[in-house]
Amino acid sequence: MGDEGTTTDGRRVRGQRRRAQIIEATLTVVRRDGAAGVTHRAVAKEAGITTSLTTYYFATLDDLLVAALTEVADTYTEHIRRIMDTSDDPVRDFAALVAASAGEGRERALAERELSTLAARRPALRPVARRWRERVADLAWLRTSDPRAVEVFVAVSEGLCAAILLDEGRADPEHVRAVLERALAGG
Template identity: 55%
Template sequence: MGEAVDGRRARGERRRAELVAATLRVVARDGAAKVTHRAVAKEACAPPSSAVYYFATLDDLLVAALTEATEDYVRRLREALHGGAEPVAALGGVLADGCRPGGGRERVLAEFELSLLAARRPSLRPVVRRWNDLVADVARRYTADPVAVRAAVAAANGLSMEAVLAEEGVSEKEMTAVLRHVLGTGAPAAEAPDAD
């Protein structure tokens, strides 16, 4: 009996994950306004009733999609930090990797659209704050100045938007340089340019 329950649970978790991924694809391709239970189920090649079964409201579906995307960034940044990466370089790397053309660019576009939707849907705001808080935590490793911390959060979000709009993206080096500038840290000694 336990194996049957575990099997159903695993299938349910897979279906839920498929619906969340489908939601991000619908938002990236068609915009958040086109997200319906039916559209998401169709995108996931699932029965129409499955989206309603797992997500009673559209807000539940949108929150789950934005949460999944945010948690992916949080996980990647934490892995880089735990791996010994210098914090600003780790943040620049995660931002650049997510926005790389041919990479996760469409997903970043979907995240931006959902983040903007948070202005109208309060249920999305805590998820947006989670990412901003993590960027602020990285900034606080370099400064206690609250204005510099806010500037770093704004720069990280602005760089991501710039990368989505740019045909060639924004490189990790460029992102890291801007973040260092905002935080007043300059380049690490190993990366400092040679004096003429």
């Protein structure tokens, strides 16, 4: 609800910018304090604006979280699309992306997981999360035409990410890649 952005005249441009800024601040908060830390006030403070502005652009906190997950999913999708378009070894690059969840990408991966968990309880978010996994599947289709292998690949990538988040950091890209390759191979 409360969606503008269809008009292309100057009026709404500023608004869209603010909107993006607020979402960005929300993601920062999620990365730092988790989804539970997302409050109008925390987000507003992070963005350097007043509390009323966040409620102006997102009537309810839920709207804000939905927008945040959507943004995260879009970013991820874009990332994968780029890998698919430019890489000569997509699985290797994807493995690097997954493995990054241990280091510099940890907070991002944590945010992704928290928001994705949130999606399980909010029907409105499920299509977003599903599209997310479909992109990973697209990547697998490059290497196999066996639907079951694709399914294993997607599941493994999700499971690996979870494992990395819980195993405090040890994640060798080469190792991740090997596991992913094995998932693709299969009997």
